[in-house]
Amino acid sequence: MRVLTLAMLAVGAVSIAQPAQAQTYDPSYPVCMRVFGDPTYFECRYSTIAQCKGTAAGRGAECLLNPYFASAVDPARRRHRAY
Template identity: 60%
Template sequence: MRILLLATLAIGTVSAAAPARSQTNDPSYPVCLHVYGKATYYECRYTSLAQCAGSASGRAAQCVLNPYVANALESPRWRQRRYRGAY
């Protein structure tokens, strides 16, 4: 009886969990909506600045390039070559 109760409790806990958020580093969405307020967060699901601007209108938010994709696209070799001549 105890095992049945624990199994039921485990199934209920798993099914009540919130869905996982989508990845913010998807290069298919190069524009993010940076929302300000009690919780500051990024919504990275826009393909253009104009599309994002429509969602940002009237909100405490601004459209920015996806910071996760911008940093991922820069190759480490390029950074090394850029600074090699300075020394």
């Protein structure tokens, strides 16, 4: 009886689990383009908003700043002057 209960519990846990999604934003570029469609997806491979808008012209897309862009300035390494 214990084996049957554990098997039913395992099947239930597997059936309600959802697949994991990949990271949406690529941290290598500062600008991303969201392309609307089925499915909606992001292309993070633009250096400027103007470059992105040139590619997005005539498409169902919008350009936005990448919130995960790994900028050249590391805030943790800034030196603060002691007063």
